[in-house]
Amino acid sequence: MSQATKKTAPTFEKMEKIVSLAKRRGFVFQSSEIYGGLNSCYDYGPMGILLKNNVKQAWWKAVVQERDDICGLDSSILMHPQVWIASGHVDSFTDPLVDCKKCKQRFRADHVEGPACPECGGELTEARQFNLMFKTFMGPVEDSTAVVHLRPETAQGIFVNFKNVQTVSRKKVPFGIAQIGKAFRNEITPGKFTFRTREFEMMEIEYFVHPEQAKERHQMWLEERKNWYIRLGIKPENLRLRQHGRDELAHYADDCYDVEYNFPWGWSELEGIANRTDYDLKAHEKVSGKDLKYFDEEKNEHYVPYVIEPSAGVDRSSLAFLADAFEEDETPTAKGGVEVRTVLRFSNALAPFKAAILPLSKKEPLTATAEKLYQDLRKEFFCDYDDRGSIGKRYRRQDEVGTPYCITVDFETANDNAVTVRDRDSLQQERISIDGLKSKLRDMLSK
Numbered sequence: 001m002s003q004a005t006k007k008t009a010p011t012f013e014k015m016e017k018i019v020s021l022a023k024r025r026g027f028v029f030q031s032s033e034i035y036g037g038l039n040s041c042y043d044y045g046p047m048g049i050l051l052k053n054n055v056k057q058a059w060w061k062a063v064v065q066e067r068d069d070i071c072g073l074d075s076s077i078l079m080h081p082q083v084w085i086a087s088g089h090v091d092s093f094t095d096p097l098v099d100c101k102k103c104k105q106r107f108r109a110d111h112v113e114g115p116a117c118p119e120c121g122g123e124l125t126e127a128r129q130f131n132l133m134f135k136t137f138m139g140p141v142e143d144s145t146a147v148v149h150l151r152p153e154t155a156q157g158i159f160v161n162f163k164n165v166q167t168v169s170r171k172k173v174p175f176g177i178a179q180i181g182k183a184f185r186n187e188i189t190p191g192k193f194t195f196r197t198r199e200f201e202m203m204e205i206e207y208f209v210h211p212e213q214a215k216e217r218h219q220m221w222l223e224e225r226k227n228w229y230i231r232l233g234i235k236p237e238n239l240r241l242r243q244h245g246r247d248e249l250a251h252y253a254d255d256c257y258d259v260e261y262n263f264p265w266g267w268s269e270l271e272g273i274a275n276r277t278d279y280d281l282k283a284h285e286k287v288s289g290k291d292l293k294y295f296d297e298e299k300n301e302h303y304v305p306y307v308i309e310p311s312a313g314v315d316r317s318s319l320a321f322l323a324d325a326f327e328e329d330e331t332p333t334a335k336g337g338v339e340v341r342t343v344l345r346f347s348n349a350l351a352p353f354k355a356a357i358l359p360l361s362k363k364e365p366l367t368a369t370a371e372k373l374y375q376d377l378r379k380e381f382f383c384d385y386d387d388r389g390s391i392g393k394r395y396r397r398q399d400e401v402g403t404p405y406c407i408t409v410d411f412e413t414a415n416d417n418a419v420t421v422r423d424r425d426s427l428q429q430e431r432i433s434i435d436g437l438k439s440k441l442r443d444m445l446s447k
């Protein structure tokens with residue numbers, strides 16, 4: 001008992017601190033906050049959108065820009081109703097649900113222990129299957145023929161475009177299609193801040209391979225994707241791969257691994273990497289009546305490729321990068337006490353601001369020099385300009401949003417045409433000439 005208490009307290013505390021920082025510094029706000037919020041919906045503030053965009057850009061760079069075998073796509077959220085029948089989502093994309101007869105709350109049957117309602121102890125109904133897709137109507141008439149779904153995954157937009165993309169790109173199998181976009185799942189129990197939400201953004205690759213190569217390519221993608229998180233700053237000890245048990249596999253998957261992150265509340269999925277076999281392409285062939293086979297000219301062979309799918313959550317990976325970057329330093333003060341410094345140690349690629357320009361005073365000639373430097377640097381890097389408060393307070397603000405470099409324009413600058421550059425992590429300060437600053441920053445930020 002005491003062990004559990006010891007373990008829970010700091011965990012709870014760390015998550016509380018991250019959530020509080022996220023709001024205070026403009027990473028994440030509750031959606032529709034002035035109306036009391038909407039359950040499990042969140043908005044990304046000025047810092048959050050920069051972080052999230054950087055995560056998406058880093059993914060796109062790694063999987064599309066730097067590879068020969070993957071092209072991009074942006075398919076629509078609303079799709080032909082037959083898509084979700086063919087894909088199996090209408091029949092099988094369900095969770096077992098129980099209702100409490102007394103307080104009317106709903107729970108996932110597999111999350112409830114015992115026969116009684118966990119909230120009020122009331123009697124529960126028999127479990128029934130609840131489809132997780134959001135429904136809406138297309139056009140002015142609200143009848144069953146007008147029903148469309150908000151996509152629960154971006155993958156189907158890729159499968160139905162398999163022939164289009166393969167034809168125009170003339171890629172040979174193995175090749176992949178990558179897409180970033182919003183998806184929607186009417187989860188019965190969302191929760192844990194931005195980790196599980198009903199509206200979320202995905203980064204998905206469908207990688208088409210010859211059936212005989214599927215196992216080998218699946219292993220390759222496991223390593224590839226795990227390393228991506230590490231390259232972007234996640235501590236290796238906080239990442240692991242976990243293979244799904246047979247009972248956990250989605251209706252389309254033959255084998256699946258999760259890349260899991262050790263969140264303050266425990267290990268949770270960042271990305272699923274599944275072998276979807278030829279399930280989807282064959283299903284769309286059958287329902288659409290269109291030929292979705294690939295023709296291998298060298299072997300003179302027609303076949304439906306297997307698909308390896310690395311499917312990552314933008315919101316949950318952004319949260320993992322934020323949690324992993326969060327640290328509290330203790331530094332001794334001049335008066336013999338200890339000062340706690342909150343710092344986000346983002347990798348340079350993910351840091352919202354790359355540098356902050358801080359004139360030591362609001363007087364000339366400092367302001368003019370600082371302004372000019374800011375206008376020049378911001379053309380290449382996202383920068384902040386802050387002339388409010390003591391320099392110590394300004395450093396704290398930048399540390400709390402993870403800015404790698406603070407550039408101070410001081411009274412010496414007019415004489416030596418140089419500025420002081422402070423490193424967020426080492427706290428080392430270096431005098432650097434303004435003339436060489438941009439290329440020096442470019443070098444430092446490329447690491």
Ligand SMILES: [Zn+2]
Nearest residue numbers: 100103117120
């Ligand atoms: Zn109840």
